[in-house]
Amino acid sequence: MQEVPDLIACEGCDALYKRPELRPREVARCPRCGTVLERHWGRMHERLLPFTVASLILFAIANLFPIVEIEVQGLRSQTTLAGAVLALTRGEMAEVAVLVLATTILFPLMQLCILFYLLLPLSVRGQRPAGFNILVRAMQVLRPWGMIEVFLLGVLVAIVKLSGMARVLPGAALWAFMGLTVLLTAVLAFEPKAFWRIVFDREARKGVPP
Numbered sequence: 001m002q003e004v005p006d007l008i009a010c011e012g013c014d015a016l017y018k019r020p021e022l023r024p025r026e027v028a029r030c031p032r033c034g035t036v037l038e039r040h041w042g043r044m045h046e047r048l049l050p051f052t053v054a055s056l057i058l059f060a061i062a063n064l065f066p067i068v069e070i071e072v073q074g075l076r077s078q079t080t081l082a083g084a085v086l087a088l089t090r091g092e093m094a095e096v097a098v099l100v101l102a103t104t105i106l107f108p109l110m111q112l113c114i115l116f117y118l119l120l121p122l123s124v125r126g127q128r129p130a131g132f133n134i135l136v137r138a139m140q141v142l143r144p145w146g147m148i149e150v151f152l153l154g155v156l157v158a159i160v161k162l163s164g165m166a167r168v169l170p171g172a173a174l175w176a177f178m179g180l181t182v183l184l185t186a187v188l189a190f191e192p193k194a195f196w197r198i199v200f201d202r203e204a205r206k207g208v209p210p
């Protein structure tokens with residue numbers, strides 16, 4: 001089999017470099033434009049699994065418990081974030097509702113599920129699961145939409161839009177959302193391309209050809 005040189009391309013200026021040998025927590029930058037070439041995540045991926053599981057639990061609490069109380073024609077009812085967003089779709093704010101649904105529920109849930117699916121076999125058996133390549137690429141495509149800023153903006157828009165017609169309940173769902181924001185900041189900072197480094201390093205140690 002032909003030996004593939006271990007090169008890395010700068011995302012900022014396209015310069016090619018030999019992949020640097022990094023120690024834990026070291027960061028390599030392009031000498032030409034300063035873009036981060038590679039970051040050593042230390043043992044981050046091992047801590048990522050418990051963070052991901054905790055995020056999924058908080059995500060469930062945040063979305064299963066009521067977060068707002070809506071009053072319609074004198075009748076009060078408590079509803080979850082999804083329920084409130086569905087109420088928005090019936091009004092004139094359908095586009096806003098779809099955006100809120102995607103940024104606060106759909107994208108974070110997809111990313112957390114993919115992360116869990118990738119991390120569990122990697123951490124437990126040191127193996128990559130079926131569909132690894134496609135899912136890492138899917139994570140990269142989803143990443144701009146799963147940024148914590150986008151998530152917060154979605155929550156903010158939902159609260160502002162709903163505040164006219166609903167009262168935000170200071171209950172389990174609201175606390176779970178706050179905790180989730182903190183956890184997601186750590187979880188979503190992880191770059192999906194680092195998965196390649198993890199599996200190649202591991203397989204190189206085992207002597208398995210890539």
Ligand SMILES: [Zn+2]
Nearest residue numbers: 010013030033
């Ligand atoms: Zn560069």
